[in-house]
Amino acid sequence: xxxxxxxxxxxxxxxxxxxxxxxxxxxxxxxxxxxxxxxxxxxxxxxxxxxxxxxxxxxxxxxxxxxxxxxxxxxxxxxxxxxxxxxxxxxxxxxxxxxxxxxxxxxxxxxxxxxxxxxxxxxxxxxxxxxxxxxxxxxxxxxxxxxxxxxxxxxxxxxxxxxxxxxxxxxxxxxxxxxxxxxxxxxxxxxxxxxxxxxxxxxxxxxxxxxxxxxxxxxxxxxxxxxxxxxxxxxxxxxxxxxxxxx
Amino acid sequence: xxxxxxxxxxxxxxxxxxxxxxxxxxxxxxxxxxxxxxxxxxxxxxxxxxxxxxxxxxxxxxxxxxxxxxxxxxxxxxxxxxxxxxxxxxxxxxxxxxxxxxxxxxxxxxxxxxxxxxxxxxxxxxxxxxxxxxxxxxxxxxxxxxxxxxxxxxxxxxxxxxxxxxxxxxxxxxxxxxxxxxxxxxxxxxxxxxxxxxxxxxxxxxxxxxxxxxxxxxxxxxxxxxxxxxxxxxxxxxxxxxxxxxx
DNA sequence: CGCTTGATTGATGCCATTCAACATGGGTGG
DNA sequence: CCACCCATGTTGAATGGCATCAATCAAGCG
Numbered sequence: 001x002x003x004x005x006x007x008x009x010x011x012x013x014x015x016x017x018x019x020x021x022x023x024x025x026x027x028x029x030x031x032x033x034x035x036x037x038x039x040x041x042x043x044x045x046x047x048x049x050x051x052x053x054x055x056x057x058x059x060x061x062x063x064x065x066x067x068x069x070x071x072x073x074x075x076x077x078x079x080x081x082x083x084x085x086x087x088x089x090x091x092x093x094x095x096x097x098x099x100x101x102x103x104x105x106x107x108x109x110x111x112x113x114x115x116x117x118x119x120x121x122x123x124x125x126x127x128x129x130x131x132x133x134x135x136x137x138x139x140x141x142x143x144x145x146x147x148x149x150x151x152x153x154x155x156x157x158x159x160x161x162x163x164x165x166x167x168x169x170x171x172x173x174x175x176x177x178x179x180x181x182x183x184x185x186x187x188x189x190x191x192x193x194x195x196x197x198x199x200x201x202x203x204x205x206x207x208x209x210x211x212x213x214x215x216x217x218x219x220x221x222x223x224x225x226x227x228x229x230x231x232x233x234x235x236x237x238x239x240x241x242x243x244x245x246x247x
Numbered sequence: 248x249x250x251x252x253x254x255x256x257x258x259x260x261x262x263x264x265x266x267x268x269x270x271x272x273x274x275x276x277x278x279x280x281x282x283x284x285x286x287x288x289x290x291x292x293x294x295x296x297x298x299x300x301x302x303x304x305x306x307x308x309x310x311x312x313x314x315x316x317x318x319x320x321x322x323x324x325x326x327x328x329x330x331x332x333x334x335x336x337x338x339x340x341x342x343x344x345x346x347x348x349x350x351x352x353x354x355x356x357x358x359x360x361x362x363x364x365x366x367x368x369x370x371x372x373x374x375x376x377x378x379x380x381x382x383x384x385x386x387x388x389x390x391x392x393x394x395x396x397x398x399x400x401x402x403x404x405x406x407x408x409x410x411x412x413x414x415x416x417x418x419x420x421x422x423x424x425x426x427x428x429x430x431x432x433x434x435x436x437x438x439x440x441x442x443x444x445x446x447x448x449x450x451x452x453x454x455x456x457x458x459x460x461x462x463x464x465x466x467x468x469x470x471x472x473x474x475x476x477x478x479x480x481x482x483x484x485x486x487x488x489x490x491x492x493x494x
Numbered sequence: 495c496g497c498t499t500g501a502t503t504g505a506t507g508c509c510a511t512t513c514a515a516c517a518t519g520g521g522t523g524g
Numbered sequence: 525c526c527a528c529c530c531a532t533g534t535t536g537a538a539t540g541g542c543a544t545c546a547a548t549c550a551a552g553c554g
Binding site: 213228229 | 541542543550
Binding site: 208 | 500501502503
């Protein structure tokens, strides 16, 4: 087993991240979908003043497993992974977050997983204490946070079925279907995967070689088509759905 | 793969459960730990009037995966499992809940997993709509629910590491350690497992035979001792902890 | 062009599943 | 109380899926 691809930049946050200038909530891309969506304009401004905007390079880690839990954040742009690992270094990705998602652990002392940028990303970062205080005074925010956490829990539990019971074939098919739903194909029906083979392997709990083998077998069977490193065309969706349930 | 041990009683809830009589929140065992703990006496009474107390026999299923989400509940007594399954019948346990835990999906349309009693159990059951309405008006309740859901999410994500990356040996060792923490041993240091081999296998995502084999090997190595079907003595905790991390 | 990085393919071995037989032990009725 | 039974657990042998190790291929890039 192995982890890879992100052991690179791991300096402390405040010095690494680049604060963005001239932020304005009114023009924020995720304004309608993030947890702050239901706040009044004045409350949103107050929250905004608590936090700050930061940029991340792909590969940078923002929070560490087991660290004191100092910050929480909204994802404004980009994709990040949440991961835990065993003492001897095996890593398991426990979640992937996208623009408008919320990361970090409010009302808790420790961060139970690391957070690493898969692509370049922008965050709206809040110190934990200040955020917790603000949240306690704003029921709408807590309600939104609760909804989001409940959804996360549902998704995470659904993923456990995949990790615990599905075969490598089923895992890869499920992953491809998920990507097909989440990402838009171009006019040729080709999807550009935002993840490397290694990252896919980590998410599915298998090795990079197995991912590769399953992909080429799906191609051989005419179920999918592979275009370069990151391109996939889902040719036979029905077949793919069948394989996702019972390989 | 297989599921078993609970395909028995599966009639609809209202007719199966036995309402308990003479309930009184003041004398409730889980009053201080359940989500209602922070409510005022009058608010708790109001919530209590929304719900009703029911008893369950071991093996009974209260909620069904994919069903319309009609009820939520507090666990007053007993142990229950949450499970999802693939189209072809393979089941994965996605959570185990104990007294004072909350079950069901507030603010959502569908129940994403089934809920089945592992032991005889008592619940404090609320209709979904009424509970949601009450929760919206009581920020303390929502805060408590948020805390609990965040904790659940952390625990679930930690479990993903086990399912995705750990070997059978590590899984069984981790399970035994968990039980050692959760349950009290008698004066001989013997723990009485509340789960059958089949249930353990389902939780760990392995087969019953593998559980059995790993257990006997741990016994052969002197790490644990097996007493009858359900009894275990954790002899060498340090060794067990080492095996849990890297088999 | 060599060098690097990511992906594919092949060979081999191990671990967990599968299928099957056997043991145990709690419960029931004679 | 014993014989019997059925559910549960254990053990054995064979299969197969996935990991591991390692070589090869394909793209970028200085």
